[in-house]
Every structure is written in structure tokens, then in C-alpha cells.
Amino acid sequence: MEKQNDAVKGRPIVRYHKIAKVFGDQQVLTDIDLDIFPGEKVALIGPSGSGKTTLGRLLVTLERPTSGTIEVNGELLWHKSVNGQLLPADEKHLRRVRGQIGLVFQQFNLFPHMSILQNVMEAPVHVLGMSKGEAKEQATAMLNKVGLGHKLESYPRQLSGGQQQRVAIARALVMRPKVMVFDEVTSALDPEMVGEVLAVLKEIAAEGNMTMLLITHEMAFAREVADRVIFMDGKIVEQGSPNDIFVNPQNPRTNAFLSRFRQA
Amino acid sequence: MQPPFDILPALLRGVWVTLELTFAAACLAFVISFVVGFGRMSKHLPLKILAAAYTEFFRGTSLLVQLFWVYFVLPLLHVNLTALQSGILILGLHFGAYGSEVVRSAMMAIAVGQTEAGIVLNMKRSQIRWRIILPQAFMIMIPTFGNNLIELLKATALVSLITLKDLMFQGTMIQNTTMRTTETFGLVLMIYFCLAYPLTLGVRWIERRITVGRA
Numbered sequence: 001m002e003k004q005n006d007a008v009k010g011r012p013i014v015r016y017h018k019i020a021k022v023f024g025d026q027q028v029l030t031d032i033d034l035d036i037f038p039g040e041k042v043a044l045i046g047p048s049g050s051g052k053t054t055l056g057r058l059l060v061t062l063e064r065p066t067s068g069t070i071e072v073n074g075e076l077l078w079h080k081s082v083n084g085q086l087l088p089a090d091e092k093h094l095r096r097v098r099g100q101i102g103l104v105f106q107q108f109n110l111f112p113h114m115s116i117l118q119n120v121m122e123a124p125v126h127v128l129g130m131s132k133g134e135a136k137e138q139a140t141a142m143l144n145k146v147g148l149g150h151k152l153e154s155y156p157r158q159l160s161g162g163q164q165q166r167v168a169i170a171r172a173l174v175m176r177p178k179v180m181v182f183d184e185v186t187s188a189l190d191p192e193m194v195g196e197v198l199a200v201l202k203e204i205a206a207e208g209n210m211t212m213l214l215i216t217h218e219m220a221f222a223r224e225v226a227d228r229v230i231f232m233d234g235k236i237v238e239q240g241s242p243n244d245i246f247v248n249p250q251n252p253r254t255n256a257f258l259s260r261f262r263q264a
Numbered sequence: 265m266q267p268p269f270d271i272l273p274a275l276l277r278g279v280w281v282t283l284e285l286t287f288a289a290a291c292l293a294f295v296i297s298f299v300v301g302f303g304r305m306s307k308h309l310p311l312k313i314l315a316a317a318y319t320e321f322f323r324g325t326s327l328l329v330q331l332f333w334v335y336f337v338l339p340l341l342h343v344n345l346t347a348l349q350s351g352i353l354i355l356g357l358h359f360g361a362y363g364s365e366v367v368r369s370a371m372m373a374i375a376v377g378q379t380e381a382g383i384v385l386n387m388k389r390s391q392i393r394w395r396i397i398l399p400q401a402f403m404i405m406i407p408t409f410g411n412n413l414i415e416l417l418k419a420t421a422l423v424s425l426i427t428l429k430d431l432m433f434q435g436t437m438i439q440n441t442t443m444r445t446t447e448t449f450g451l452v453l454m455i456y457f458c459l460a461y462p463l464t465l466g467v468r469w470i471e472r473r474i475t476v477g478r479a
Contacts, residue, residue, distance in 0.1 A: 091389070098383075098386055109378060113403075123386065126387065127385060172385075
């Protein structure tokens with residue numbers, strides 16, 4: 001069943017095990033088992049409300065699983081194992097494990113009271129304890145990489161949506177996470193700005209070593225960048241290589257979902 | 265000086281007390297606003313209840329009765345405060361209760377996405393509160409704090425009833441001795457306006473600055 005890209009092997013860097021998530025009386029995720037390997041680019045596709053965003057948010061502790069466990073790099077995220085018993089993890093443990101994960105939001109969520117440079121420097125200085133000089137150097141380098149080196153002193157409101165999202169990507173990357181979650185990062189953008197953000201993502205993907213979980217509605221992008229595509233609808237319906245999913249889907253629900261994009 | 269301005273020097277002596285009282289009470293109210301406002305948002309339940317009880321008590325009872333209590337009743341319990349101390353204390357506590365609501369609602373008005381961005385960057389809860397939420401919330405607080413400051417200035421007139429020689433007290437004294445009621449209270453009214461109006465203009469100026477920055 002599990003088709004992995006031949007290049008990715010070894011111990012999974014992220015392991016979802018029997019994950020369920022219930023909001024009120026609505027079961028959003030059911031019995032999710034998913035291993036993601038170092039360097040792998042995994043695209044999560046599926047209809048709205050299929051739980052793909054929730055799956056990403058669980059990994060950065062923005063949501064708490066109703067049941068099941070998540071491991072990051074071999075370590076439990078939400079739990080601590082004490083004498084073989086699983087106990088809820090405290091804030092200190094959460095922060096340590098979560099430090100390996102980065103996430104970019106659909107709505108950017110930049111800090112409006114800080115300049116672009118300050119946005120990107122904030123966490124390196126105050127979370128990693130980096131000196132201001134070094135943080136500035138790294139933040140500037142990262143902003144150059146996303147093509148915004150000339151906007152360092154601007155404030156978020158002075159930038160277009162596409163530019164803001166690129167700042168948000170730089171802000172996440174400067175923390176050097178092992179795994180990056182991109183949560184529908186182009187969905188809030190005007191159509192003409194989608195391209196510039198996808199170009200940045202493709203560049204990051206091409207560097208190879210970053211593990212990426214891409215939650216997206218951009219099918220062409222998923223097909224081009226992903227090693228593995230997962231179609232989900234509350235549970236994992238079908239997964240495989242981009243070719244398997246986009247050309248030759250086995251499950252009728254996958255087919256029905258993709259047919260809407262084929263027509264477009 | 266020509267009447268009615270011959271009574272002006274005596275009134276101005278009271279202005280100084282009014283300003284002193286306003287300034288000291290405003291400082292106290294500012295600190296209390298944050299301490300109690302944060303208390304109301306605490307995860308610690310007893311602290312939360314205590315802060316809420318404080319706010320509801322001081323909002324829900326008369327300022328004048330509170331002043332009388334501290335100045336006339338506490339001495340019976342062997343707690344003696346001067347009129348000035350009583351005035352500063354009660355005005356500070358009273359307006360601090362209103363201020364705590366300003367702090368709380370402004371902090372809650374900041375989008376949840378800001379907190380989430382802080383969590384994802386692995387910031388501590390306290391860092392998120394102080395470095396992300398508070399600076400943004402403070403911008404929302406400033407106009408309301410400004411209005412409360414104007415209210416506080418005008419409310420200081422009540423302390424004349426606990427023998428503090430503020431502007432209102434001086435006016436009352438002059439009226440009692442000269443019977444020049446209209447001129448005296450006319451001047452008192454104008455002086456209060458001259459004190460409050462610059463504050464109003466200041467608040468408006470700050471408000472404009474903020475909206476320009478935010479838009």
C-alpha cells in the first residue's frame with residue numbers, strides 16, 4: 001500500500017498513529033496512520049472540511065488529538081512516556097519537540113507592529129537566543145532568498161498578499177525546522193500572486209533536504225513538487241506517487257474529486 | 265484684578281491640588297488596570313475570581329460612597345489616611361477597575377492568528393503576551409484610557425467633600441464667604457473645561473495618529 005519515493009528511506013521523521021480528532025460532535029479525523037520520511041515532500045489534497053488542515057495543525061500543537069499519538073523524530077509530541085504509561089506532555093516538552101516543526105498559515109499572520117526584518121528576527125533572537133547581529137544577518141539572507149531583501153524596513157500592511165506570504169515563509173524557515181507544514185498558503189491570495197509564492201516553495205523543495213507537508217488545492221503544483229500525494233476525506237482514502245493519484249486513481253472518491261480539477 | 269477675576273488666585277491654588285490628584289490617581293489606576301486586567305485573563309481560577317470581584321465591586325458602587333468609606337469609616341477601624349491619600353487611593357482603585365476592562369477587552373480583540381503565529385514560532389506564552397499581543401492591544405487601549413483620564417479629572421471634584429482643598433473646594437469656600445455664586449461657579453466650570461479640553465484634543469490627536477498607522 002505505502003508507495004515511497006525510492007530516495008527516501010530510514011526512520012520516519014513524523015509518525016501519526018491512530019489519530020482521531022473530534023470537534024464537538026463532529027469527527028474530523030478518523031484513524032489516521034501516516035509516516036513521513038526525512039526529506040520527503042508530501043502533498044495533502046482533499047475537499048474542504050476533509051481534515052487536512054487539522055492534520056497539519058496537530059503537528060505544531062495548535063490542535064490536540066482526541067486520541068492517538070504523534071511522534072516527531074522518534075519522540076512523542078503530545079505525550080510523555082513515564083514508566084511505560086503515556087501521560088500528557090507539559091508545555092516545556094511540547095516546546096522542545098515542536099521546535100523541529102515550522103508552519104506557514106493561509107492568512108500569513110505576520111506581526112503588524114513589526115517591520116518585515118523584525119518579523120523574521122523575532123523568534124531567532126527570543127526563542128533561539130541568537131545575538132541580534134547574527135539574527136539580522138540570517139533574517140536578511142532569508143528575506144533575500146524569497147526576493148524581499150529590498151523591503152526590510154517595510155511593515156506588513158505596506159506589502160501585497162504575495163509578498164506578505166513570502167515574508168511568512170522566511171519567518172518560518174529562519175528557525176531551521178526539520179519539517180515544514182504549508183497550510184494552503186496560496187488560498188488567500190489573488191490569482192496573480194499565487195505564482196510568486198509557489199515559485200518560492202518549488203525552490204525550497206528543490207534544495208531537497210527539507211521535509212515538507214503541503215496542504216494544497218493547487219493540483220499542478222502538487223503533481224510537480226510532491227514525492228507522494230495523499231487524498232483524504234476525514235481519513236486517508238488513497239495515497240501514492242503523483243502519477244498514481246493524478247493519472248490513475250483507484251478510489252472512485254479520488255476520481256470524483258480530481259475530475260472537478262480536470263474540467264477546469 | 266477686576267471682578268470676577270479677583271478670585272482667580274484662590275481658585276488656582278485649588279487647581280494645583282486637582283492636577284496633583286489627577287496625576288497620582290491616574291498612575292495608580294494605570295498600574296491596577298494591567299494587574300487586574302491580566303488577573304482576569306489568568307488560568308489560575310482564584311486569581312481570576314478575585315480580579316473579577318474587584319472590578320465588579322468598584323464599578324458597582326458609588327465613587328462618593330467609596331471616598332466616604334475610606335475617609336470617615338476606616339478611621340473608626342484605626343486606619344487613618346489623609347484626605348489626599350484617601351482621594352488618590354479611591355480614585356486610583358475606582359478608575360483602575362474600569363481600566364482593567366479596557367486592558368482585558370483590548371487583549372482579547374487581537375486576532376487568535378497572532379497567538380498561533382507565536383506558538384508556531386515556539387515562543388513562550390509570556391513572550392507571546394508581552395511581545396506580540398500587548399503592543400498591538402496597547403494601541404487599542406490608548407483612546408479609551410484617554411477618555412477615562414478625562415473622566416478621572418472631572419471626578420476629582422468629589423474629593424472636596426472629604427475636605428481636600430482642590431478646585432471645587434476652593435470654589436465652594438469662596439462662594440460661602442462672598443456669596444458671588446454665579447461668577448465663582450462660572451469660573452470653576454471654565455477652569456475644569458480648560459483642564460479637560462487639552463486632554464480631549466490630545467486623545468483625538470493620538471487616535472488620528474493610530475488610525476493613520478493602521479489603515
